[in-house]
Amino acid sequence: MKIAIASGKGGTGKTTLSTNLAAFMSQFGQVVLADLDVEEPNSGLFINGELIHQEDTYKMIPEWDKSRCELCGNCQAVCNFNAVLQMGKTIMVFPQLCHGCYACSELCPTGSLPMKQKKMGELRSFRADNLSLVESRLIVGEEQAVPLIRQTIDFVDTNFSEEVTQIFDAPPGTSCPVIEATRDADLVVLITEPTPFGLHDLKLAVETIRQLEKKFVVVVNRHGIGDDGVDHYCREENIRVIARIPNDRKIAETYSRGELLYPTIPAVRSAVETIADYIGEFKRELK
Amino acid sequence: MKEIVVISGKGGTGKTSITAALAILGGNDVIVADCDVDAADMHLLMEPDLEISEDFYSGEIAHINQDFCTQCGKCQEVCRFNAIPIIGGEYTVDSLGCEGCGYCARVCPADAITNSEQNVGKWFISGIRTGSSMVHASLNIGAENSGKLVAQVKSGSKALAERLGKNMVLVDGSPGIGCPVVSSLSGASFVVLVTEPTVSGFHDLKRVYELVKKFRIEAGCIVNKADLNTEVLDGIRSFLSEEDIVLLTEIPYDERFTEAMTNGKTIVEWDDKLAGIVRGTWERIRETVRL
Numbered sequence: 244m245k246i247a248i249a250s251g252k253g254g255t256g257k258t259t260l261s262t263n264l265a266a267f268m269s270q271f272g273q274v275v276l277a278d279l280d281v282e283e284p285n286s287g288l289f290i291n292g293e294l295i296h297q298e299d300t301y302k303m304i305p306e307w308d309k310s311r312c313e314l315c316g317n318c319q320a321v322c323n324f325n326a327v328l329q330m331g332k333t334i335m336v337f338p339q340l341c342h343g344c345y346a347c348s349e350l351c352p353t354g355s356l357p358m359k360q361k362k363m364g365e366l367r368s369f370r371a372d373n374l375s376l377v378e379s380r381l382i383v384g385e386e387q388a389v390p391l392i393r394q395t396i397d398f399v400d401t402n403f404s405e406e407v408t409q410i411f412d413a414p415p416g417t418s419c420p421v422i423e424a425t426r427d428a429d430l431v432v433l434i435t436e437p438t439p440f441g442l443h444d445l446k447l448a449v450e451t452i453r454q455l456e457k458k459f460v461v462v463v464n465r466h467g468i469g470d471d472g473v474d475h476y477c478r479e480e481n482i483r484v485i486a487r488i489p490n491d492r493k494i495a496e497t498y499s500r501g502e503l504l505y506p507t508i509p510a511v512r513s514a515v516e517t518i519a520d521y522i523g524e525f526k527r528e529l530k
Numbered sequence: 531m532k533e534i535v536v537i538s539g540k541g542g543t544g545k546t547s548i549t550a551a552l553a554i555l556g557g558n559d560v561i562v563a564d565c566d567v568d569a570a571d572m573h574l575l576m577e578p579d580l581e582i583s584e585d586f587y588s589g590e591i592a593h594i595n596q597d598f599c600t601q602c603g604k605c606q607e608v609c610r611f612n613a614i615p616i617i618g619g620e621y622t623v624d625s626l627g628c629e630g631c632g633y634c635a636r637v638c639p640a641d642a643i644t645n646s647e648q649n650v651g652k653w654f655i656s657g658i659r660t661g662s663s664m665v666h667a668s669l670n671i672g673a674e675n676s677g678k679l680v681a682q683v684k685s686g687s688k689a690l691a692e693r694l695g696k697n698m699v700l701v702d703g704s705p706g707i708g709c710p711v712v713s714s715l716s717g718a719s720f721v722v723l724v725t726e727p728t729v730s731g732f733h734d735l736k737r738v739y740e741l742v743k744k745f746r747i748e749a750g751c752i753v754n755k756a757d758l759n760t761e762v763l764d765g766i767r768s769f770l771s772e773e774d775i776v777l778l779t780e781i782p783y784d785e786r787f788t789e790a791m792t793n794g795k796t797i798v799e800w801d802d803k804l805a806g807i808v809r810g811t812w813e814r815i816r817e818t819v820r821l
Contacts, residue, residue: 254540255541283734323630323631342629345633350633381707383741386677416568419673455626495728498730499727499731499758
């Protein structure tokens with residue numbers, strides 16, 4: 244079962260919830276936490292596990308083979324991303340623009356643009372008792388997060404059974420990286436804060452998840468600060484708020500040190516318990 | 531004309547609240563550009579009047595004409611994005627998965643696939659309550675944030691600043707280090723990094739600065755919630771001095787930030803103490819970029 248933790252707005256507590264929930268649930272069974280915020284992965288700062296696997300991840304981009312090329316110009320003509328250009332007698336490939344669609348390579352009549360691996364990031368897998376953490380990080384300067392997110396999910400699919408609870412820490416926003424991180428999920432938990440920014444971005448996230456036709460619920464973080472806009476909205480839209488994490492400077496301080504919250508903060512423990520119970524129930528229904 | 535870009539790596543560090551406060555201090559001299567097009571929040575504090583609105587097209591999307599489709603499956607075979615599922619016995623295009631590469635249309639033997647330009651969002655020019663203008667955008671749900679809409683907002687704000695004879699464009703960037711951030715950095719005269727002394731805030735600051743360095747842009751840093759963790763704060767201070775990043779200011783952890791936002795105000799309009807701090811920061815930024 245896959246549960247994605249997403250938010251719209253950044254900094255509302257995705258990583259906090261993902262790491263605490265994963266660690267808490269791993270006391271009762273196998274859990275794998277996948278950090279899909281590959282641009283800025285933070286889950287690993289909160290989970291101390293033993294490194295058990297490490298690999299470079301690659302995207303496939305075409306590489307020009309001058310010896311066979313007849314300079315017909317077909318590659319440039321079929322590339323919709325301007326990633327392949329013919330300049331005089333040279334074919335230039337711009338890796339940052341390439342989406343890896345293979346069109347130029349496979350449609351080249353002389354096979355002069357074979358696809359080659361280009362390193363885009365690193366994937367690491369850690370283990371702490373019943374909890375596994377899979378984390379990918381994009382190389383700084385690489386612009387496309389989506390292929391790395393895809394490969395990270397594939398790694399989880401290959402190495403863990405569907406029986407294992409899989410928690411995905413999604414990137415912020417509502418565009419392609421978030422779609423990629425949530426499209427395989429059985430359940431999406433949206434975490435927000437009760438402020439005008441939180442509400443505005445929650446609405447965007449809800450629209451996104453509705454378009455994906457996913458089941459979703461909301462968790463309110465920093466409860467007690469801000470206003471009641473999020474509560475009103477959820478009531479009007481019939482969205483279930485399953486838990487509230489209080490606003491508390493002590494939580495911010497504990498988080499700042501890279502520590503999990505539920506072992507020392509009872510209010511967080513009870514919120515995490517409630518969310519875990521909800522997930523347990525959801526899992527039974529799914530079966 | 532100077533272009534100042536505010537980014538943070540990590541979300542939720544107070545980037546937009548601080549940018550909005552700087553915009554108020556800059557007043558009529560500053561064009562504001564909200565380049566966090568994915569989850570744009572700046573307009574909530576700026577009261578934009580949406581004077582001009584334009585559709586924005588970027589990239590293509592495939593369509594399969596079922597009348598011509600012979601169900602040969604060639605399109606599905608070549609699609610690297612798993613964007614051609616069979617639904618109800620028909621090959622269809624998953625609009626959220628399609629990257630618009632056009633490969634399927636090129637190999638379809640029945641010419642059943644066409645590509646059309648994709649409307650990915652809107653961009654706006656608005657008058658705002660500072661007396662100046664703001665260029666902003668909204669990306670359609672699930673659309674690809676390739677950085678092109680960000681580039682449009684940037685070039686729109688630059689052109690507007692030139693036409694109106696303004697000295698400065700103030701850009702609110704997006705979290706992360708990917709396409710939209712790269713796009714918001716290009717052409718910047720100065721980068722303001724907003725961080726917080728948490729292990730994740732510091733971690734993300736280092737990564738986003740690595741990106742800034744590649745562009746060789748001078749940078750300054752605002753440490754928000756500075757008294758949250760003195761140990762991490764010390765780490766950030768050393769990092770800034772090693773990297774020659776100007777420490778612009780340290781702002782204490784203060785819930786008045788949220789109070790101000792809840793009331794539709796910026797921190798400089800809401801709290802005298804915070805106003806004093808941010809005013810000093812604004813002066814330092816102006817000195818640093820020589821305005």
